[in-house]
Amino acid sequence: MAQPSSRQGLIDYAKRQLGFPVLEINVADEQFSDLLDDAVQVYQERHYDGITRMYLKYKITQDDIDRGQARGGDTTLGITTTTATSTVGLSTTFDLEENSNYIQMPPSVIGVNQIFKIRSDTVYDGLFNIRYQLFLNDLYAFGSVDLLQYSMVQTYLEDISFLLNPDMRYRFNIRQDRLYIDTDFDVLNVNDFFVIDCFRILDPDDFTRVYNDPFLKRYFTALCKKQWGMNLIKFQGVQLPGGIQLNGRQIYDDGVRELDEIRAKMATDYEMPPLDMIG
Incomplete structure (x- = not known):
């Protein structure tokens, strides 16, 4: 055939x-x-037909927060220690500590574009945030709202939010299957979510048209x-x-x-x- x-x-x-x-x-x-x-x-x-873009949702656990908050010393949960020895002159030993602030990713994920953060700023959060107040004040005269000015204000608010709450930093390697999240774990809560924008390979056993x-x-x-x-x-x-x-x-x-x-x-x-x- x-x-x-x-x-x-x-x-x-x-x-x-x-x-x-x-x-x-x-x-x-x-x-x-x-x-x-x-x-x-x-x-x-x-x-480009061998992958598909998708969004994975991950629920944060207490173990994730504890590992992310580990600082070494007395708090060693999730800390990996690597020993290096210098043989030049006197023998000296160095202990290097690495945090386990990562979540395990499926082997089918080959790339990560972005991690959508949980907003925690007054620009967006809460019922009486800045955007809500701006819209509420103009609601009764919405037909006379200057759309250009409204768009510029929204862009300005986005800039403020970006400067005060920048995008979440991360590290990912396809051969490691670990997504390291470099953020302040003290502000995260159990049962909150990470939404991961990523690329996943198409398994030909599930999508048989790949073979054709x-x-x-x-x-x-x-x-x-x-x-x-x-x-x-x-x-x-x-x-x-x-x-x-x-x-x-x-x-x-x-x-x-x-x-x-x-x-x-x-x-x-x-x-x-x-x-x-x-x-």
Whole structure:
């Protein structure tokens, strides 16, 4: 079937593209499985259709607050100590403490854009906040409100809120699955929420149309061709009955060339452009 919807379907598709069943494809089933895993990983980490933007909600627990408030010394909950030794001159030992102010993230999350903070300022909080008062005073003459002035006031209030309560700082690494939150945990309350703006990979076992993606099919087939040629290189020059010689080097070179072309097209057509540092 030209529209694979499963792992085995995509493997069979790649075999047919390489000449099966007319030709014998000298690649083991285990190699096909490994190559498919590699192709899916590249698709999920670099192709813009391999991820989806989502918002995760996390409820804050007392353990999170206790770990975030830990300062070392007598309060050692969540503190990790690393020892370093200097051997230059006199032997000196240094104890470095690290806070465990993180929450564990699902392995499917590959990037975090922002953590929406819990507002705790007089500009936005409470029934009688500044925005409420401004709107209440103009409500009875709402038809005569100058929208330009109203918009400028709202922008000014946003600037005040940003300066007094800046966005929550965080650290995240895709290989660590930990979201470190660098904030004052003293102002957080149990059962409050973090709303995490992040990117999550598409699992092809749940969303089977991934296996029919044109890029993934071409990339996986090229990987299989390269592996096929690599397996046959050791038989280079061996003559088969009838005078036929296997040319594994040519198959390998063709696979490498196709992979280079696909990766170049990925950078221009299928990959999100890198953003400049602003600010």
